[in-house]
Amino acid sequence: GESVGLHLPTLSVQEGDNSIINCAYSNSASDYFIWYKQESGKGPQFIIDIRSNMDKRQGQRVTVLLNKTVKHLSLQIAATQPGDSAVYFCAEMPTSGTYKYIFGTGTRLKVLA
Amino acid sequence: SAVISQKPSRDICQRGTSLTIQCQVDSQVTMMFWYRQQPGQSLTLIATANQGSEATYESGFVIDKFPISRPNLTFSTLTVSNMSPEDSSIYLCSVEDRAGGYLNTGELFFGEGSRLTVL
Numbered sequence: 001g002e003s004v005g006l007h008l009p010t011l012s013v014q015e016g017d018n019s020i021i022n023c024a025y026s027n028s029a030s031d032y033f034i035w036y037k038q039e040s041g042k043g044p045q046f047i048i049d050i051r052s053n054m055d056k057r058q059g060q061r062v063t064v065l066l067n068k069t070v071k072h073l074s075l076q077i078a079a080t081q082p083g084d085s086a087v088y089f090c091a092e093m094p095t096s097g098t099y100k101y102i103f104g105t106g107t108r109l110k111v112l113a
Numbered sequence: 114s115a116v117i118s119q120k121p122s123r124d125i126c127q128r129g130t131s132l133t134i135q136c137q138v139d140s141q142v143t144m145m146f147w148y149r150q151q152p153g154q155s156l157t158l159i160a161t162a163n164q165g166s167e168a169t170y171e172s173g174f175v176i177d178k179f180p181i182s183r184p185n186l187t188f189s190t191l192t193v194s195n196m197s198p199e200d201s202s203i204y205l206c207s208v209e210d211r212a213g214g215y216l217n218t219g220e221l222f223f224g225e226g227s228r229l230t231v232l
Binding site: 034041043049104105 | 117144146156157158161171205207209220221222223
């Protein structure tokens, strides 16, 4: 079946370093992807999105890269800060316009002081 | 962006009872969804709450267990019926925002969730 998976369940990064969180997706027809951040006790918050006709998109301190050839998505966080500690989910929309997202299993990012 | 309020934020329930979770949005939205997030897990879509008609359930979820109401474009409820410990989860309401996001495609906004513990 369709699935969105993440390579690492936990990632520990030194404060100030860059973080890279990876995600593999299985549906080559997916045309929209989102990264969400979920802090403890809160709902997921939108970080950045990317459409399948793009390879890269940058936000404030975050960059999402999409490699459709290998169905791989990554989130890069520059100069990681303690406030970045959270669980990060990638999500794909397999069918355009349905908003029925498939969420990955999540990666916990721990920022070390 | 939409602001979503969920009630209760958390509850401890007895086996066999039912609990209704409320979701209130500060603006009219077309699509509302209910997700379940089991402890340490990802989000799984339960159903799409349709205004004025029956909800659309995903595989593995049925109306008898998770009845949903959507009386208008700003409010929905999810009931978890005849609860068992396996129903202990965070239940999240979400709405789409077609006007939001750079790509104008459809960011989902989430409430803070309702954390249910069933004893």
